[in-house]
Amino acid sequence: MSALTGLDVGTGGARAVAVDESGEIVAEASSEYPLHSPRPGWTEQDPADWWEGAKEVLKKVATEAGEQVVGIGLTGQMHGSVFLDDSDQVIRPALLWNDQRTEKQCEQITRAVGEERLISIAGNPALTGFQAPKIVWLEEEEPDNFGRISRVLLPKDYVRLRLTGEYATDASDAAGTLLLDMQARDWSGEILDALEIPQEWMPEVYEGPESTGVLRESVAEELGMPPGTPVAAGGGDNAAAAVGTGIVGPGLVNSSVGTSGVLFAHASDFNPDPSGRLHAFCHAVPGAYHLMGVTLSAGGSLSWWRETLGGDYDELVEAASGVDPGSEGLIFLPYLSGERTPHLDPKARGAFFGLTARHGVEHMTRAVMEGVIFSLRDSLEIMRSLDVPVDDVRATGGGARSELWRQLQADIYGTPIRRTVADEGPAYGAALLAGVAAGTYADVEEATSVVRLREETTEPDPERTKIYEEYYEVYRSLYPATSSAMTRLTDLGAGSAGE
Numbered sequence: 001m002s003a004l005t006g007l008d009v010g011t012g013g014a015r016a017v018a019v020d021e022s023g024e025i026v027a028e029a030s031s032e033y034p035l036h037s038p039r040p041g042w043t044e045q046d047p048a049d050w051w052e053g054a055k056e057v058l059k060k061v062a063t064e065a066g067e068q069v070v071g072i073g074l075t076g077q078m079h080g081s082v083f084l085d086d087s088d089q090v091i092r093p094a095l096l097w098n099d100q101r102t103e104k105q106c107e108q109i110t111r112a113v114g115e116e117r118l119i120s121i122a123g124n125p126a127l128t129g130f131q132a133p134k135i136v137w138l139e140e141e142e143p144d145n146f147g148r149i150s151r152v153l154l155p156k157d158y159v160r161l162r163l164t165g166e167y168a169t170d171a172s173d174a175a176g177t178l179l180l181d182m183q184a185r186d187w188s189g190e191i192l193d194a195l196e197i198p199q200e201w202m203p204e205v206y207e208g209p210e211s212t213g214v215l216r217e218s219v220a221e222e223l224g225m226p227p228g229t230p231v232a233a234g235g236g237d238n239a240a241a242a243v244g245t246g247i248v249g250p251g252l253v254n255s256s257v258g259t260s261g262v263l264f265a266h267a268s269d270f271n272p273d274p275s276g277r278l279h280a281f282c283h284a285v286p287g288a289y290h291l292m293g294v295t296l297s298a299g300g301s302l303s304w305w306r307e308t309l310g311g312d313y314d315e316l317v318e319a320a321s322g323v324d325p326g327s328e329g330l331i332f333l334p335y336l337s338g339e340r341t342p343h344l345d346p347k348a349r350g351a352f353f354g355l356t357a358r359h360g361v362e363h364m365t366r367a368v369m370e371g372v373i374f375s376l377r378d379s380l381e382i383m384r385s386l387d388v389p390v391d392d393v394r395a396t397g398g399g400a401r402s403e404l405w406r407q408l409q410a411d412i413y414g415t416p417i418r419r420t421v422a423d424e425g426p427a428y429g430a431a432l433l434a435g436v437a438a439g440t441y442a443d444v445e446e447a448t449s450v451v452r453l454r455e456e457t458t459e460p461d462p463e464r465t466k467i468y469e470e471y472y473e474v475y476r477s478l479y480p481a482t483s484s485a486m487t488r489l490t491d492l493g494a495g496s497a498g499e
Helices: 047-065 103-113 115-122 131-141 155-164 171-177 189-195 217-223 237-244 299-309 313-321 361-385 403-413 426-437 444-448 462-497
Strands: 002-009 013-019 025-032 068-076 082-084 151-153 168-170 204-206 211-214 230-236 252-257 261-267 279-282 289-295 331-333 351-353 392-396 417-419
Touching (some): 013 047, 047 068, 068 426, 155 211, 168 171, 168 211, 168 230, 171 237, 230 237, 237 289, 237 426, 299 313, 331 361, 331 462
Parallel strands (some): 002 068, 068 230
Antiparallel strands (some): 002 013, 013 025, 261 289
16 A cells, blocks of 8 residues: 655644545654744744654654655645755744734835735735745845845745755745746746846745655655655645645635634635735645635634643633633734734734623633634635635634634634544645645545545534624724724834843
């Protein structure tokens, strides 16, 4: 029997799964690595940690699978910037997707290219999380490091370089750099020229199921895998997760609660949101696209809350399950890292509204979780306003495993929530893409035919949905009412941090 391996270079750690041709998971492994925040709003990681984490999980699944690995697919956190010198040495820690230091550079990019022109080419406005403003930031703030650049890679593609020796990426992940021409599905000479970024720094762009090279002999020996194993281009984490849950056709939507939260809708054509509130990216499916709304601190908000309390995750969620919808008049804004959809505001900040002496930890925990889904509901409303069909919503990410997270999505969206048998998201989708690269499947459509849905569906409760409609109205009113105060507090905090 042959096995297909998917590797997810995530924010919190690496994850690998091995699946057989029928889509059955035969091995899985996870590892953790640190996240660094040298200043408020800054997030960085050491690419060496990704490589060590990747090797650890790939070795484990190769051993546990006990079968011949015939293909590897890659996925991972999007937007990060890995700067390499001419010896492929990492110049400085990678700037991550949720790093907020590049607000000034985003304004410069918008002026250099033009706001409407940028959206028409790259599908998105200039946002702090994307890769392009990070490159501009390095030029302005660390010119010595900028002068050493020979290559710029995305996180999973740095791991690919170590696996294969090839500089390559895929269209879905490259779409999150702000440097890709979405319709050409290749680098935009116009944007690169406007920002004075050499095209030779950028890796070659492939479609998700294409092979980008093979496992180097020395690495194969270390991992316990066959040398020459093809490595698929793969996809950004959300595009790969969509493949893993079968979101490869119109009307299909993924709702993901991981560190960030994502609402992901398949699109057959490139049709960006003119306001830029939703991201328009290439899909990991050749020739296809997707629209995506992002909440920067989804599961990350609950993790922050748990770590702040020093509590147990399962106990906190169980207590929150016993609280009535609306948390007895308490609402949480989950803008702990600024916010993408719909506000596009790096200075947005988190808050509890409605606190009273009546509220305890259980109310606040539920309010955190409800606030996260209210934020994702914002994305759903934009999709509906753009006439994007929403016929089948599938839960993915860590939140898919939680009954309360699933029920909150059903009740707040007002739509049934389905769940796949394999709760592996990105890594599982990457393994299916590897199957196409290895010739196990003819195309992505055949690969996703092995995706199976669980029999149970989480249905919305009409009474709770009615309650949440009213709370959602209040939730939507809070950001406009407080955004100027958030901005001032952010600026004051930055000033005191720099003293």
